[in-house]
Amino acid sequence: MTRARILITSGPTRQYLDPVRYLTNASSGRMGAALAQAALDLGHEVVIVSGPVSVTYPAAARVVDVVTTDEMLRVAGEWFLQCDGAIGAAAPCDYMPKQVSDQKLSKNGSPLQLELIETPDVIATLGQSKRDDQWVVGFALETDDRRFRAIVKLEKKHCDLIVSNGPEAIDSADNHVELLDQQGDVIETISGDKPHVASRLIHHINQRLIANRKTPHQ
Amino acid sequence: MTRARILITSGPTRQYLDPVRYLTNASSGRMGAALAQAALDLGHEVVIVSGPVSVTYPAAARVVDVVTTDEMLRVAGEWFLQCDGAIGAAAPCDYMPKQVSDQKLSKNGSPLQLELIETPDVIATLGQSKRDDQWVVGFALETDDRRFRAIVKLEKKHCDLIVSNGPEAIDSADNHVELLDQQGDVIETISGDKPHVASRLIHHINQRLIANRKTPHQ
Known part of the structure; x- marks a missing residue:
């Protein structure tokens, strides 16, 4: 079989407002861990770039x-050069305060106006930069219009496949996902614990993106 | 000796912007865990109200x-009625979005204006409501003018003692604190790992607030 080196981004990232407070999400890193195990089980090599979990x-x-998201982008970008493909299982914090205070903001009884700007999109950046022999699989976590928004993300992020799931996946033992191909067609709907979902996803990634490649990294 | 029932708030709380993103801080709950152990070691009973750790x-x-902070306030308030004293080792998220979206906010390339309002102050609320036979010990985490701000907090939160520390304590194995009495005088400056700091703090709490009380809860 073809042995690949796979980059997996995993977990949340943090964007600080001041030395104490930050914006984040409840991503646990469990999906990333399960994907890593499933890929290792097939004999692939795995590099995980992970936020705090x-x-x-x-x-x-x-x-x-x-x-932070910037760090995840920089480190994942460096490792991606040496990998055959990347799976974006992280939930990078996608907004950051425009201004970060180097002192703890003191409460004064008034509302705090916070201007948040978008952080760079890690998987979109990897997708844009990928070589012809590389592939990228993204995750789309949406509360509404899931399939439509997943397809929009697939295109915007230059993904080869995209996994669509909902917020109930966050910090949960189980997951319920749809795997979509570049045409936006559903390859498989998968439900179960994260190891099971990961194993099915890696199966499809292996079959569609790894096994048929002629110039793997190793 | 006098056996007391001690309420310890511990860990961070979360304030959600939408079903995915939230504001929080890196409080690990380790100081709360160390205080609980030190209090148990002296034979006291311990109730911990903890955010996600x-x-x-x-x-x-x-x-x-x-x-959330609201939940911590409600649950700690209920338990405090049945306790002799409370130690506020939690770092409750002190701002919350004025408006919370029930759908995941979609990125559209524009900055997001967020209005944050203050959450209720858990320890100040317990301090205000305490009976004559109850005591409250607060923590003040500040980056600047630490001692001055700790004394302001001591008074504002109706604390019997206050522990002043810095942001380097967050999510760290060690701590460096000053314990201040109601006159704002330094009782002891304590450095070391959190079990050591906790043991010294509980020693002083025991001596000043528990051992000399005539009407303990139990």
Whole structure:
């Protein structure tokens, strides 16, 4: 079989307002950990770029820790050059305060007006930069119009496949996802615990994006 | 000795913007866990009201889980009625979005204007409501003018003692604190790992607030 080196982004990132407070989400890193295990089980090599999580990643994976979305973008970008493909299982914090205070903001009884700007999109950036022999699989987490928005993201992020799921997946043991191809067609609807979902996703990634490649990285 | 029932608030709380994103801080719950252990070691009973953490609390403590600051206030307020004193080791998220979206906010390339309002102050509320036979110990985490701001908080929150520390304490194994009495005088400056700091703090709480009380809860 073809052995690939797979980059997996995982977990949340944080964007600080001041030295204490930050914006984030409840991504646990469990989907990233399950994908890593499933990929290792098929004999692939795995590099995980992870935000702060308490999940334990497989010992056989190389784990690189990051905190902010900028860091995740930079570190994932560097590792992607040496990988065959990337799976964006992280939930990077996608807004950051326009101004960050280096002192803890003191409460004064008045509302705090916060201007948030978008952070760079990690998977879209990898998707745009990918070579012909590389592939990118994204995740789309939406509360409404899921399939439509997933297809929009697939195109915008230059993904080869996209996994559509909902907010109930966050910090949960289970997941319910649709895997969509570049035409926006549903390849498989998968429900179950994250190891099961991960195993099915890696199966399809392996079949469609790895096994038929002629010039793998290794 | 006098056996007391002590309420400890611990960990961070979360304030959601939408079903996915929230504002929080990196409080780990380790100081709360260390205080609980030190209080149990002296024979006291401990109730911990904790935000989402991955730390393990002592098995002998009763742990009540909460997510938001409002919940922490409500649950801690209920338990405080049955306790002799409270230690505010939590770092409740002190701002919340004025408007919370029930759908995930979609990125559209424009900045997001967020109006944040102050959440209720958990320890100040307990301090205001305390009976003559109850006591409250607060924590003040400040980056600047630490001692001055700690004394202001001590008074504002109706605390019997206040612990002043800095942001380097957050999510760290160690801590460096000053314990101040109601006159704003430094009782002790304590440095070291959190179990050591906790043990010294509980020693002073025990001596000043518990041992000399005539009408303990139990």
